[in-house]
Amino acid sequence: MTTTTSPPRGGFGYRHPSLRLAGLLTAPMAWLVVVYLGSLAALFLTAFWTVDDFTGQLVREFTLKNFQQVFTNPAYLSAMLRTLSIALLVTLISLVLALPLSFFMARVANPRWRPLLVALVLTPLWASYLVKVYAWRSMLQPETGVLAWFLDPLGLNSPGYGYIGIVITLTYLWLPYMILPIYAGLTRLPNSMLDASADLGAKGGRTFRSVVMPLVFPSIVAGSIFTFSLSLGDYITAQIVGGKVTMLGNIVQTTYVTNLPFAAAVATIPVVIVLLYLFAVRRSGALDNL
């Protein structure tokens, strides 16, 4: 019996794995580097320039003036803290609402209903952002809004337009982004672990703390990245339901044409905050499990 050695089968890409990899990754990497990192770098660079007082044109001269202005003016600092507290509050409320909801979806509800429940959670995302914010504007309306109508019999007033209005609206907008990852985390939680915990005598609360929480923690972190960073950068919600209250994004919007370098310096702040947050999260090891 004779064996013939034939060359390995496969196309050009099979024979040139490095080229295959290059073909696969060139486009997305170019997009990432040029469009994404490139624009961030341009933003950061612009923050060190200034504008001409006569023509309003950009002057490409290095100065720390913009950052100095942002960090020494108490008004900008308070906007920074306010934005941060809104983002944290939105994340916290989303978490409190999302945990029981996703637990119900993943572990309590009949598995046949799960796709429907997921779809229901997603439906608000199919409507336009602006439509939802304007809907909240009319619901929050003092005295005549839906919220006032519900709260009036309890002797309470509608929160109206302002800080609380922004927090409510942003929580509504970003809640699905918190529910989805936690739901995904809970569905892959093995039943055997819960059984084992029960067999060893743990009650519901103990099981939740010692078994469920550590396992879904990465999912919670994933959700919080969405709600936190989306809230941090928002400015349209503040414009529509914020009354007098402004966020960092509003400062950028007010100044980006008249004083682009200053707007760039302000815009750098949320980027740095999110990077710090991601770094802290990475230190906790949560990102490894995503």
Added chain:
Amino acid sequence: MQAKRLLKVLAVSSAAALLAAACSSSTSSESSAPAESSAPAAESSAAPESSMPAEESSAPAVEVPGGPAYAGPVGAGEGQVNILAWPGYVEDGSTDPAVDWVTSFEEETGCQVNLKTFGTSDEAVKLMQGGGWDVVSASGDATLRLIYGDNVQPLNPDLVPSYADIYEDLKLQTHNSVGGVPFGVPHGRGANLLMWNTDTVTEPLDSWAATFEADSPYAGAVTAYDSPIFIADAAVYLMATQPELGITDPYSLDRTQFDAAIALLEQQKALVGEYWSDYTKALQAFVSGTTAVGTTWQVIANLAEAEGGNVEAVKPIEGATGWSDTWMIAKDTPNINCAYLWLDHIASPEVNAAATEWFGEAPSNALSCELTADADHCTKYHAGDTAYWEDVYYWNTPTAACIDGRTDVECVPYSEWGTAWAALRSS
């Protein structure tokens, strides 16, 4: 396990996709790239100018930015004109079949109109700086930025026959000319009015005091325009109430005057319920009564009345800020003939009447008043009423060189108006 992992991947990726969609929907209004169809065609630079003398001796006497004006004569169109305009200024019948002054222009001149609208003066300036546009309808707070930014060219009024009929008090103003050289054709004007809801404000008002003074009975229900340019509204009020500050032009404020205006706005902030920049929001707040009193545009007042809101609007005794828009031509336009043809078309009595009536402002052409659909339009909007406009201060761009002519002090430039406004709103 495999299925569950798949589910997780699906969940995360769909969340990411929706995230991207949400982000793009909130920023789509800011996209600044001109549509491909509206970019000037390459061959249009080969303008049919060979048949006419290229250089005429009518060069401007003063050294002005933007180079010399087009010597003319205006020849055949280049086939298209790319226009940047406020919403409602260029209507081709797609909003309302009866509202159309573009089709006739296209048929007469062969210049295809490519339109992009903008929402704020700042957006207009950004778009013009990007290039690709031949003509822009610029408000006074954009015009000087465009002139000194070398984005627009001086106007040769001889090439625009309709220019002769424009109201004299609109021509050669500080916002549309430099050194006696005009930079465009005035389009229309309006004043920023004081409006109130008659359900909450029972006595008629005639002063901005109700929106500025600390003892205003409408605390918490006052509204103000959310833009750095609103600092000028405070300056107008100070001109009447604190004459010792010596403000003569609310757009050229030295440091002391500027600080006084900001202090007044700080005082107003305690009264404000909400600021507006989106006119639908202002409309809804006035009609519902959430806002009792504040600054508004005539068009908002009209819409509020049409929606059954009990509102009234006046120009207060202190005077008011306002706008006067100007059609300007981009500096390096390849479609110069079409641009001039458009300027003459939009300033002609019929079109000027239709466009300003549709938008809700006073026309700029004296002959327009005969041609408005509502015979009272010009009376309502005080078109030719020179006295009415004497204390209306058209939006202008503050620069470090005081535009009121003072040379012994430096004025606060608009970039600082922006940061000061942002600080005021943030505190």
